[in-house]
Amino acid sequence: xPIVPDYESATLPxxxxxxxxxxxxxxxxxxxxxxxxxxxxxxxxxxxxAVANLIAEGTRSHTSKxxxxxxxxxxxxxxxxxxxxxxxxxxxCLSRDVANxxxxxxxxxxxxxxxxxxVDLYVAQEVQSFDVSILKSSFVASRAMLKALxxxxxxxxxxxxxxxxxxxxxxxxxxxxxxxxxxxxxxxFVSGLPSEADIRIISDAFGSRWSGGQDWKAFVPRFNSExxxxxxxxxAKQTSLRMTRRVFNRNEPDYLTFQVANVALGGYFGSRLMQxxxxxxxxTYGVSSYIAANSLSGIHCISSEVKSGSHLQxxxxxxxEMERLTTELVSDKELNSIRGFMLGDILRxxxxxxxxxxxxxxxLMDDVxxxxxxxxxxxxKNISPSEIREVARRWLKPELYNVICVGKM
Numbered sequence: 001x002p003i004v005p006d007y008e009s010a011t012l013p014x015x016x017x018x019x020x021x022x023x024x025x026x027x028x029x030x031x032x033x034x035x036x037x038x039x040x041x042x043x044x045x046x047x048x049x050a051v052a053n054l055i056a057e058g059t060r061s062h063t064s065k066x067x068x069x070x071x072x073x074x075x076x077x078x079x080x081x082x083x084x085x086x087x088x089x090x091x092x093c094l095s096r097d098v099a100n101x102x103x104x105x106x107x108x109x110x111x112x113x114x115x116x117x118x119v120d121l122y123v124a125q126e127v128q129s130f131d132v133s134i135l136k137s138s139f140v141a142s143r144a145m146l147k148a149l150x151x152x153x154x155x156x157x158x159x160x161x162x163x164x165x166x167x168x169x170x171x172x173x174x175x176x177x178x179x180x181x182x183x184x185x186x187x188x189f190v191s192g193l194p195s196e197a198d199i200r201i202i203s204d205a206f207g208s209r210w211s212g213g214q215d216w217k218a219f220v221p222r223f224n225s226e227x228x229x230x231x232x233x234x235x236a237k238q239t240s241l242r243m244t245r246r247v248f249n250r251n252e253p254d255y256l257t258f259q260v261a262n263v264a265l266g267g268y269f270g271s272r273l274m275q276x277x278x279x280x281x282x283x284t285y286g287v288s289s290y291i292a293a294n295s296l297s298g299i300h301c302i303s304s305e306v307k308s309g310s311h312l313q314x315x316x317x318x319x320x321e322m323e324r325l326t327t328e329l330v331s332d333k334e335l336n337s338i339r340g341f342m343l344g345d346i347l348r349x350x351x352x353x354x355x356x357x358x359x360x361x362x363x364l365m366d367d368v369x370x371x372x373x374x375x376x377x378x379x380x381k382n383i384s385p386s387e388i389r390e391v392a393r394r395w396l397k398p399e400l401y402n403v404i405c406v407g408k409m
Contacts, residue, residue: 004370005356007191012207014183020199021191021360024353029098029194031091031202032361033109034187036216037180038085045160047176050122050168052080052087055177057118059111064118067104076101078108084156084294085218086365087180092354098198106205109181114173127165134162138305140232141240141406148228148402149244149299156221182213187364191357220296228402231311231409239311239407243318244301245400250293250366256379257391258291258300260338264330264388265289265321265396266302268341272321273302281317283310295366300395311405318398325392329385342380346373 007021039048056078057064071078076093089109093101133139143159150157188206190199223246248255259267266273266289273287287304306314330338349359350373363370 004350004360004373005353007360012183012188012203014207014211016183016186016188016207016210017364018188018203018207019190019360019364020194021189021353021357022193023356024192027095027193028354029093029095029190029192029198030354030357031102031105032187032189032191032357033089033206034086034189034361034365035089035181036085036185036213037087037176038083038218040084040155040218041180041216042176044167044172045158045164046126046168047172048087048180049082050119050126051112051114051173051177051181052082052089054114054118054122054173055080055089055112056108057122058113058115059107060113061107061111062104064115067108070104071101074101078105083365085216088361095193095195095198098194099201102198102201102205106209109206110210112177114170114177116170119168119170119173123165123168127162130160130162130165137234137236137238137240137406140234141242141404144230144232144404144406145242145244145301145402148230148404149223149246151222151224154222180213180216183207183210184213185215185217186213187361189357189361189364191353218294218296223297227400228404230402230404232404232406233409234406236407237308238305239308239405241304241306241311241314242301242404243315243401244299244404245397245402247291247298247300247395248293249297250295250368252298254391254394255291255293255298256376257383257387258395259376260342260380260383261325261388261392261396262289262291262300263338263342264334265325268338270337270341272324273304273318276317276321277304277306277314281313283307283314283317295368302401308408311407315403315405322392322396322398326389326396328389330388331385335383335385335388339380343377346377346380349373 005021007019009019012018037048042048056067074093074097079090081088091105146157146159190202265271266287277283277287284304284306289302292299302318350356
């Protein structure tokens with residue numbers, strides 16, 4: 001069973017929650033700053049991601065070139081990730097360089113200027129990328145999937161159009177940053193081998209010289225009540241197929257057992273859908289199924305790019321494999337293969353101090369206790385074929401899945 005590492009937690013003077021996970025063989029320090037600046041918090045699409053991507057493109061004291069050169073000089077890494085509810089800004093550097101790099105990162109977080117020329121360049125690049133992506137059936141299918149799942153006036157269903165990119169401007173980014181990059185609801189996760197001096201520097205930067213803001217939580221999405229069947233004629237060499245439905249949040253008792261059923265269906269290379277659609281019928285290079293769930297809600301999705309003209313056959317195969325999981329017991333040989341894959345995957349959650357930090361930070365974001373790992377491990381290790389069949393019966397119901405096909409109809 002994987003051992004979940006212990007970490008220290010404290011509340012800084014301004015309310016920021018700080019967590020420190022010590023470990024690793026290399027003298028590295030990773031700092032992850034989580035702020036309540038997710039995509040759903042903005043009234044407009046793209047703003048949260050644009051702020052995160054442009055935050056290091058100029059401050060009151062440094063140009064984008066200055067910032068890039070200094071980060072490169074110290075061999076540091078600086079990146080971001082944006083979700084519905086949060087933005088995480090990450091720094092990785094040698095422990096000896098924390099005192100030199102962190103003041104610059106603090107300035108980037110607190111005093112970005114979003115210069116017009118940098119925003120204009122970013123917009124031009126994003127528009128060019130959009131113009132290429134919109135010609136891909138997979139891109140169109142993923143956007144159609146959101147529209148099928150969520151109510152039209154729900155922010156989860158919001159898709160960016162070309163004009164949304166063109167409407168991005170420096171003032172809108174500055175306002176969003178001012179409202180959201182604040183200590184209210186923020187977390188700082190420090191991992192690696194920080195010295196006590198490093199901890200003090202990080203604590204001062206984000207616990208003392210930073211104030212204001214309001215905590216915010218992503219809201220429960222509103223799903224469409226009707227099941228959609230959208231077949232979109234599109235000039236493409238393959239047909240993009242998506243089948244998806246609303247399921248449950250991470251706190252639902254079926255969450256862990258359904259993970260096993262999902263892997264059996266299409267969650268790894270040896271899955272039933274891979275064996276049938278790819279190996280037996282040759283309709284696709286790959287097919288996958290996954291559960292995307294957080295503390296509020298969740299969806300189950302099956303995704304593939306299939307041979308043009310074969311989408312109806314592929315849908316029948318997928319429906320058939322769903323139904324087979326609800327009627328037949330998984331064999332011991334197949335279950336052992338699934339267990340081996342899933343237990344190895346669980347161990348990889350904690351194979352280094354940085355991946356451990358990523359895993360624990362994701363738990364904090366979703367209010368998931370660390371005991372979740374042991375529960376998941378035990379479910380995978382001890383689940384029976386009959387339990388897989390029963391959870392499949394409750395959730396693998398083809399008639400409840402939205403079906404999206406984009407290609408030559």
